Amino acid sequence: MNGLLLLIISVAVLVCGYIFYGRWLCKQWGVGENDKPTPAHTMEDGVDYVPAKAPILMGHHFSSIAGAGPITGPINAAGFGWLACTLWILIGGIFFGGVHDFGALFASVRHGGKSIGEIISTNMSKRAKMLFLVFAYLTLILVVAAFASIVAGTFGATFTESGAVDYAASEANARVAMVSLLFILIAIVFGFLVYRRNAPMSVASVIGIVAIVVIIAIGMNFHPIYLSKSAWMWICGVYIAVASVTPVWILLQPRDYLSSFLLYAMLAVAVVGVVLAHPDMSTMPAVELAPAAGPIFPVLFTTIACGAISGFHSLVSSGTTSKQLDKETDAKPIAYGGMLLECVLAILTLCAVAYAKVYDLSGATNIFGGGLAHMIDDTIPGTYNILFTLLVLTYSAFCLTSLDTATRLARFMFQEFWLDGSKGETPENVTGYKKVLSNMYVSTAITVVLGVVLGLNGYEKIWALFGSANQLLAALGLLAVATWLGNIGKNNKMFLIPMFFMLVVTIASLIINSMNQVKLISAGGADWGPYVQAILGVLLVVLAVILAIEGISTIFKQKQRA
Numbered sequence: 001m002n003g004l005l006l007l008i009i010s011v012a013v014l015v016c017g018y019i020f021y022g023r024w025l026c027k028q029w030g031v032g033e034n035d036k037p038t039p040a041h042t043m044e045d046g047v048d049y050v051p052a053k054a055p056i057l058m059g060h061h062f063s064s065i066a067g068a069g070p071i072t073g074p075i076n077a078a079g080f081g082w083l084a085c086t087l088w089i090l091i092g093g094i095f096f097g098g099v100h101d102f103g104a105l106f107a108s109v110r111h112g113g114k115s116i117g118e119i120i121s122t123n124m125s126k127r128a129k130m131l132f133l134v135f136a137y138l139t140l141i142l143v144v145a146a147f148a149s150i151v152a153g154t155f156g157a158t159f160t161e162s163g164a165v166d167y168a169a170s171e172a173n174a175r176v177a178m179v180s181l182l183f184i185l186i187a188i189v190f191g192f193l194v195y196r197r198n199a200p201m202s203v204a205s206v207i208g209i210v211a212i213v214v215i216i217a218i219g220m221n222f223h224p225i226y227l228s229k230s231a232w233m234w235i236c237g238v239y240i241a242v243a244s245v246t247p248v249w250i251l252l253q254p255r256d257y258l259s260s261f262l263l264y265a266m267l268a269v270a271v272v273g274v275v276l277a278h279p280d281m282s283t284m285p286a287v288e289l290a291p292a293a294g295p296i297f298p299v300l301f302t303t304i305a306c307g308a309i310s311g312f313h314s315l316v317s318s319g320t321t322s323k324q325l326d327k328e329t330d331a332k333p334i335a336y337g338g339m340l341l342e343c344v345l346a347i348l349t350l351c352a353v354a355y356a357k358v359y360d361l362s363g364a365t366n367i368f369g370g371g372l373a374h375m376i377d378d379t380i381p382g383t384y385n386i387l388f389t390l391l392v393l394t395y396s397a398f399c400l401t402s403l404d405t406a407t408r409l410a411r412f413m414f415q416e417f418w419l420d421g422s423k424g425e426t427p428e429n430v431t432g433y434k435k436v437l438s439n440m441y442v443s444t445a446i447t448v449v450l451g452v453v454l455g456l457n458g459y460e461k462i463w464a465l466f467g468s469a470n471q472l473l474a475a476l477g478l479l480a481v482a483t484w485l486g487n488i489g490k491n492n493k494m495f496l497i498p499m500f501f502m503l504v505v506t507i508a509s510l511i512i513n514s515m516n517q518v519k520l521i522s523a524g525g526a527d528w529g530p531y532v533q534a535i536l537g538v539l540l541v542v543l544a545v546i547l548a549i550e551g552i553s554t555i556f557k558q559k560q561r562a
Helices: 003-029 054-066 069-080 082-110 116-123 126-155 167-195 201-221 229-245 252-277 296-303 311-319 328-356 364-377 384-417 432-437 440-456 464-487 493-523 528-561
Strands: none
Touching: 003 082, 003 252, 003 328, 054 069, 054 252, 054 311, 054 328, 054 384, 069 082, 069 296, 069 328, 069 364, 082 116, 082 296, 082 311, 082 328, 082 464, 082 493, 116 126, 116 311, 116 384, 116 464, 126 167, 126 229, 126 311, 126 384, 126 440, 126 464, 126 528, 167 201, 167 252, 167 384, 201 252, 201 384, 229 384, 229 440, 252 328, 252 364, 252 384, 296 464, 296 493, 311 384, 311 464, 328 364, 364 384, 384 440, 432 440, 464 493, 464 528, 493 528
16 A cells, blocks of 8 residues: 555545535534623633634644654554554544544533533543543543653763763653753743733734754754753653643743644655655555564554544643633634644554565654655755654644643643532632642642652553543543533534444453553562552542443433433
8 A cells, every 4th residue: 555645545534524524513502692701701810711823722722632652652552553554543543532632622611611620520420530630640640650751752862881970862852852942932922922011913823833953953053951860850850840830821822832843844854754755554564463562452442542533632722721721613714624734644643664674673763754855865965863852842732732731731630629619619719628638739749740750660550551541531521511511502513423432342342451451460570560569550430430320311311311
C-alpha cells in the first residue's frame, strides 16, 4: 500500500465524517439553538472563564488533547498492522472520539462550564461524581508525571561516566530547551498585545509567527543551558504550578495559539514528506491478530488511544475549553474537528513508522521525527538536522501544552471534590478544611508535588495502566453525556454503542493486565510496580461496573418515562 494513497483516502473519509456526521450531531443535540451567551461570557472571571476567539481556542484545544498520544499510540500499535490501526483510527475518530469530545464540550457549556464530574452529579448521583473525580484526578497525576518526564527528557543533557556533559550528544536537547523557554516569553508578550493593547489578531499573528522563526534561529545557534533531566523535572514543576493559577489570557491562550502554528507546520512537513517519499506501508503487516504486544482485542483499542478516542479529551473539553468557548457553534470545529485533525496526525505517524523501519529507527522521538525528516532529506539532501529539530521541538510543545493543561484540570478536579455544587458551594463561600483544600494554590501545590515526585520515582512501573484508565474515562464521559441528553429529551443513541464498546474494552484490558501482574508476582522478585498495577486494576474494574450500573439504570428509566 502506498502511504500517500492511504493518507488521501483517510483525509477524504475524515472530511466527509466532519461535514455529514458532524452536521447531524448538531441537529440532534440542538447546538446553538438557544442563542444564549456561553459561560465564558456569563461567568467571566479573568482567570479561568475568559472568552477566546475560535482560532485561539482551537490552538489551545488541539495542542492540549494531542500531547504525545497520537504519536506514541500508533507507534506502539503498529505491530497490529497498518490496516488494523487505520480502520480503528477512522471509525473510532468519527463515531467514537469525535462524538465523545464534541458531546463533552457541549454538555459542559450547558452546565455552566462545569466538569464531567458535575454533569455526572446532576444527571446520575453525587456518589458517582465523587468516584469519578477521584479516578480522574489520579489519572491526571499520572499524566502530569509522564508528560513532565517526557518534556524533561527532551530538554535534559546526556552525561559521560565521569559526570561531565556530553555536549555533542546533548546539543539537540539543548536547542529544544532554549527555543521552548523563549517560546514562553513571546507567548506572554502576545497575550499582553492582544488582550491588553487590543492589537488586531491578524497583526499579532504575523508578529507571533515571525517571532517563532526568530527564536528557532536563536535556539539553533545559541543554547548554553545543559541541565540534567531531574533538574528539568523540577523546573517543569515550577512552570506548571505558575501556569495552573495564572489567568488564561496571560499564558495558556496565547502560548497554545502560537503552539498551534508549530503543530500545523509539523503537519505540513509530514504531508510534504509523505508526498515526496510515498512510504511503502508493506514494511508493516496489514493485520496481525496476536503480535508480541498481545491480542488485537482489546489491546489495539487501548494502545492507539488519542488517535481514535481518549478520556483525557473529555477532561480538556469540560475543563478548560468550555470555559473559553465564545459561542456554541464554535464547539463543532473545535471539538469534533480537533479530534479528526488528531486522526490525520495518527495516520501520518503510521506513515512515519513505515519509513522509519527502512532506517531501523527506535524510540518514539526518533521514529516520528527521524522517519519524517528522512522522507524529505532523501529527496532534498541537507535538510535532516533542521527538520528533525523542528519535529522534536513540536513533539515537546505537544507534551508541554498537555502538561500545563493537565495540571489546571487536576486543580479543578481537586477543588470540585470538596465542594457541593448542588448547594452552590464555591471556594469563596465555604469554611474550615473545605476552604483550605479548595483553594487554588493549595490544590495546585499538592498536584504538582505528587506529579513530579511520581515522575522522578518510576511512573513507568504503573504506566501500563494508563491506556485502560484513559479508555475507562472515555466510557464514563460517553455515559455522562448520554444520561444528560436523555434527561433533556434529546437523542443519545449515538453514544450507546461507543459507550458499551469502550466499557467492554476497558474491563477486558484491566482483567488481562491484572492477571499478567499476578503472574509476575507469583514468579517472585517483583518490585512495587506489579503489586500496584494488580490492586489498581481490580479497583478500576469495580469502579467501571458501579458507574456503568448507575448510568445504565438511569438511561433505562429515561426509556421507561419516554
